[in-house]
Amino acid sequence: MPELPEVEVTRRGIAPHVEGHQVSGVVLRRSGLRWPFPPDLPSLLAGRVIRSTGRRGKYLLLHFDHGTLIIHLGMSGHLRMLPHGQVPQKHDHVDLELPDQVMRFTDPRRFGAVLWHPSEDGDVGQHLLLRSLGVEPLGRDDLAQLLHRGTRKRSAAIKQVLLAGDIVVGVGNIYACESLFEAGIHPNTAAKRISLARYAKLAAAIQRVLSAAIAQGGSSLRDFIGADGASGYFQQSYFVYDREAEPCRQCGAPVRRIVQGQRSTFYCGRCQR
Ligand SMILES: [Zn+2]
Numbered sequence: 001m002p003e004l005p006e007v008e009v010t011r012r013g014i015a016p017h018v019e020g021h022q023v024s025g026v027v028l029r030r031s032g033l034r035w036p037f038p039p040d041l042p043s044l045l046a047g048r049v050i051r052s053t054g055r056r057g058k059y060l061l062l063h064f065d066h067g068t069l070i071i072h073l074g075m076s077g078h079l080r081m082l083p084h085g086q087v088p089q090k091h092d093h094v095d096l097e098l099p100d101q102v103m104r105f106t107d108p109r110r111f112g113a114v115l116w117h118p119s120e121d122g123d124v125g126q127h128l129l130l131r132s133l134g135v136e137p138l139g140r141d142d143l144a145q146l147l148h149r150g151t152r153k154r155s156a157a158i159k160q161v162l163l164a165g166d167i168v169v170g171v172g173n174i175y176a177c178e179s180l181f182e183a184g185i186h187p188n189t190a191a192k193r194i195s196l197a198r199y200a201k202l203a204a205a206i207q208r209v210l211s212a213a214i215a216q217g218g219s220s221l222r223d224f225i226g227a228d229g230a231s232g233y234f235q236q237s238y239f240v241y242d243r244e245a246e247p248c249r250q251c252g253a254p255v256r257r258i259v260q261g262q263r264s265t266f267y268c269g270r271c272q273r
Pocket of ligand 1: 248249250251252253268269270271272
């Protein structure tokens with residue numbers, strides 16, 4: 001599933017191809033994915049210029065003068081830039097046609113979304129899907145304070161609080177496991193019992209883990225953009241994630257797996273307290 005790093009790498013990959021370019025047409029090959037597409041999207045966007053790209057959590061944003069196109073990659077979606085004339089395949093649902101190339105949205109499992117937020121409805125951050133999202137984790141100096149302050153009444157396990165995304169976005173299952181390992185925090189610890197000093201370690205770990213994933217994805221940008229359709233959801237070498245019973249890379253103890261909220265959590269019982 002594309003997580004924040006994949007979405008950010010996708011944004012960086014398409015940005016130079018779409019920013020400042022005029023949309024010449026929109027092709028919708030079905031009526032919607034997770035939700036219906038705006039049926040008037042072709043007339044809304046034809047002739048309009050994509051001013052800039054953005055991202056909020058896992059939502060990719062294409063800003064126009066008259067509104068913002070919101071794209072979510074769902075469970076399996078990806079965007080590619082292709083030359084004109086490439087025959088669409090079964091799971092190619094949306095094309096945004098530009099003068100020189102096509103931005104094609106492919107989504108085999110169809111959990112993705114393409115939505116329109118008109119500028120007369122105000123800032124896109126106030127869109128129903130975006131307004132209750134937590135803060136962006138990258139480039140924030142106050143992440144530890146936000147986590148500490150936001151959890152004083154939260155008895156839930158810190159892993160669950162991270163996944164909930166209402167304090168900080170983008171810390172999905174893999175990155176929650178890895179960040180908690182780096183910070184030495186047991187995933188079952190009640191969020192409200194974690195000190196500010198430990199949240200400082202966690203905040204730094206979250207930022208380091210996500211930045212590393214983006215950097216790694218950046219090196220495979222061509223896979224996202226290439227016409228061959230190889231999609232690059234990056235495999236990294238994890239400390240604990242998906243390593244049940246394998247030796248902890250730090251202390252050698254076997255990595256453990258527990259289930260929290262129906263998701264697997266991987267951790268080291270010796271390094272994480
Ligand atoms: Zn260990």
